[in-house]
Amino acid sequence: MKVAIASNGNTLESGLDSTFARCNFFVVYDPETRAMEFIPNPNKDLEEGVGPASVQLLESRSVQKIVASEFGLKIKPLLDSLKIQMIVLKESKKTIKEIMVMLNQ
Amino acid sequence: MPRIKTLRKVLNPPVIKGFKPYGPETGNLSPEPVNLLFEEYEALRLCDYDMLNHQQASIMMVVSRPTFTRIYASALQKIARAFVEGKQISIDGGKVYFDSDWYKCAGCGCNFNNPEREKAIEKCPLCGNPQIVSYDFPGDDDEGNARHWEYVCVCPQCGFEQEHQLGIPCSHQVCPKCTHKMKRKGTPGCKF
Numbered sequence A: 001m002k003v004a005i006a007s008n009g010n011t012l013e014s015g016l017d018s019t020f021a022r023c024n025f026f027v028v029y030d031p032e033t034r035a036m037e038f039i040p041n042p043n044k045d046l047e048e049g050v051g052p053a054s055v056q057l058l059e060s061r062s063v064q065k066i067v068a069s070e071f072g073l074k075i076k077p078l079l080d081s082l083k084i085q086m087i088v089l090k091e092s093k094k095t096i097k098e099i100m101v102m103l104n105q
Numbered sequence B: 001m002p003r004i005k006t007l008r009k010v011l012n013p014p015v016i017k018g019f020k021p022y023g024p025e026t027g028n029l030s031p032e033p034v035n036l037l038f039e040e041y042e043a044l045r046l047c048d049y050d051m052l053n054h055q056q057a058s059i060m061m062v063v064s065r066p067t068f069t070r071i072y073a074s075a076l077q078k079i080a081r082a083f084v085e086g087k088q089i090s091i092d093g094g095k096v097y098f099d100s101d102w103y104k105c106a107g108c109g110c111n112f113n114n115p116e117r118e119k120a121i122e123k124c125p126l127c128g129n130p131q132i133v134s135y136d137f138p139g140d141d142d143e144g145n146a147r148h149w150e151y152v153c154v155c156p157q158c159g160f161e162q163e164h165q166l167g168i169p170c171s172h173q174v175c176p177k178c179t180h181k182m183k184r185k186g187t188p189g190c191k192f
């Protein structure tokens, strides 16, 4: 069960980015194997279609849950149709590492 | 991957996969079923079970009124064909998403949805805490909208009120007067 975290940086001490689709890095993490990968977001500066593009990137990595501080309302139908779960952590000071530890439980 | 623009919203999947005709002649008939799409099922449900008009129903499915009318007409034609020709009906497929509901975790404070609606939520997908509550409208405001069991749905446009139905988020209701989406009474940002 892979989880994507919308991160503002590429270290374990980074935090959640303020948006999902235009975040700086996606951290793809598998709590079972503890494997992780930092993917620079290639869609960051797209003018339009950034939501679907980011969803497609994560879907191609078999992600089933996404943790972000905000998603934007238009993205929910697409994620519902793909059965990808949204987890919203608003205004959280948690680091990527702390979020991974939570997911390990 | 489906495109957002062509996805139609369906509140709940049907409780059955289809229908079979019965009677002495049914053995001689073609077993090829008529395929009713999920959006056609939903159009019929909204209009003739929930008794919404086409305008209201099109809002519920997030499609234009002409698109809705086309989906609805197709549903009736397929059902008529199955009845007249004695065909089975299978309900499957289509460009839909099943609108998932929101929850809130009392442990870590996160909000999350449940896209696997067949499986009940038992614990927080982030921290594993079992203390979770249903939640309306995340993103709409920050506090005070954990779902209570007694409240009134109100139309933010014209002020029409109706009793809240258990288990159905207010936002799944359409105002019968002006077809605006309903909200929970007292929601911040809602003038009624």
Ligand SMILES: [Zn+2]
Pocket (backbone or CB within 6 Å): B105, B106, B107, B108, B109, B110, B124, B125, B126, B127, B128, B129
């Ligand atoms: Zn939690």
Ligand SMILES: [Zn+2]
Pocket (backbone or CB within 6 Å): B155, B156, B157, B158, B159, B160, B175, B176, B177, B178, B179, B180
């Ligand atoms: Zn109204």
